[in-house]
Amino acid sequence: MDDFEKELKTGFLDEASQLLTDAEGCFLGLEKNPNDPETLEKIFRLAHNLKGGSRAVGFMGMADFTHDLESLILKVKKNELKATPETITVLLQSCDQLRLMIDTLKPDFDAVVDVTEVLGKIRSLLGTAPVASVPDAVKPVAAPKKPSQPVATTQEEDSIRLTVGKLDDIINQVGELLILNTTLTGYRKSVKSPEILRALDLFSKTIGVLQDKTLGLRMLSLKATFSKMNRIVRDTSQSLGKQVELVVSGENTELDKQMIERISDPLIHLVRNAVDHGIELPEERLAAGKQALGVIQLSAYQRKGQIIIEIKDDGRGMNAKKLVEKAIEKGVLPQGSALEDDQAYQLIFAPGFSTKQEVSGISGRGVGMDVVKKNIMELRGEVEISTIPGKGSSFRLVLPPTVSIIDVMIVEAQRQRYAIPTYHVDGFVSTSSYLDQAESGVPMTLKFEDESVSAQSLWSILGFETSKDKIAPIAVIFRNSRQPFSILVDNVVGQQSVVVKKLGLELGAVKGVTGAAILGDGEVALILDCYELLGQKNISDSDRKPNGSSETQI
């Protein structure tokens, strides 16, 4: 076994025990509340993830076991099986069994754990064939073998492990320092002493470096994540009788560790889907005049400060009509629905939507794509889909590089300041030459690089009372939507990095507001997603497509 495979397996086992620890509470919760759909859903996903992961790294025993476990949970979830104490006991025993498996596999990848008893119970609940007893050649392992010598990891000496929590504390404190720095910089003008000024400059510089370094601590390359995909493509394509080549590029792109962890599962799903649903069987491909060998391109790159991860296949593409039909059949859409193609593609993210009839071990149980979407949205990212029937599909994950600090433009409207992510902004235009059109609050159009751009004052978009005195002097341009638009503000204060703070629970989700930032002087500025903001405001505006968000909303 090469080092790489070892690394993969160890990585999986670590992840698996983490997953199991997370799910322990769920299993216990089941005893108290056996029918809680949320708990069942969590356990189902756990089993699903373990199944996929173990299959990918080659722990087939665990993959088979979790497959049956998944089926059992699915039955309970669908209410085909009552969550009796007996059933719960079997679920809890399965949890123990998985833990034992993980502990046994850690020191010895080839170990086989006897699962006959628990598997038998699962199958008898499922009403499927009992398990054949373990072949004689395989000795059941009763308890995890303790390795006689501690497994030495090579880097133990010069690295330390620390919890993400501790790291986050530091990052938060650095965030506070940044705010402090902005405050101090604001007082620069009133400082006379050249020594203090020099010290201030040095202070700012040092904090900048500190920020980069601390954020860098959390940054990892996508290499490990991407190389996992090779295995997944290989195994998936083999079991489906397809020929697929994975072409990887940009694997050195760095992302926040937390981000990497949370996109790992979505990526696996997307890659697997590309093989399963995207790439056709060799004969089908040949008949369509393509090479028998399908190609999936997995690439990562930066675009305007955002990280893009793209999964592109040269398969059959998606058929909008079929998707809609399927959705109606599944009850995801009401009868007689008609959707634009782009909206139809988004259907694949709807919970419970899966275009394959049969349950394959690969994909197609309807768990997955909705989770993909949810995970990415939680990271303040987006999933873009483009597809050409017959030519292939491409899924682009658009992600901010970090979770906690973002670069924003601070703008001012009616003396309130707002933060707009810099990567959203395409430019600024003075409105002075459009004064004749002006009546604030009334949409108007202006030109930006020969493009016609609609304009509306930020204040009125936010639904606050507008005084009809004069038009705001600066238009902030947004072009990343079908219809470019701009918002009018009184002033652009500047660009800075801010720590993203969550709005309180009391607020729930406010459309167009993604969080809050504390500015140098201690004031709170809301972080606006102008695409979402305008998408919402323009829904009733029939001759204009909802901006931006139409690409991402279902």
Next chain:
Amino acid sequence: MAVQKRKYKKGEEISLLCFWMGGHRYATPLEYFKEIVQYRELTKVPFMSEWYEGVLNLRGKVITVIDLRKKLKMEPASERPIILLCDLPPYYLGAVVDGVDGVQTIYGNDLELIESPMHPGVTHRIEEKDRETFILSLSDVLEEEMKSHV
């Protein structure tokens, strides 16, 4: 996500924070308050009800602030309102009132149940020689607030 309801026992000693709203004296058990903040200009949040004041930076935390007076349909009657920081898990928010009157300790049996309160949230009354105080259940007010929000 229900907020815990506070029950009062007969002989129990209760510390109340007393405050003014719309010319009436209100009181709520002290244990629900974290601190008192001088009113200041807040950051407005769009698309919210009128009684929703905005957000406030309190030592690096972004805190939601509501105007309790507007919420209870009272006319703001103070030049210098006060923000009471309420800690009612899972909620942690600021509530604007006209002013604070201080802390008063009473006994459970001083409380007189009110059957039909003048507005939601008032549960009891304390009758003293020269004044009347209404016990306000913040959780009742907030629960209602959250409902009207969703």
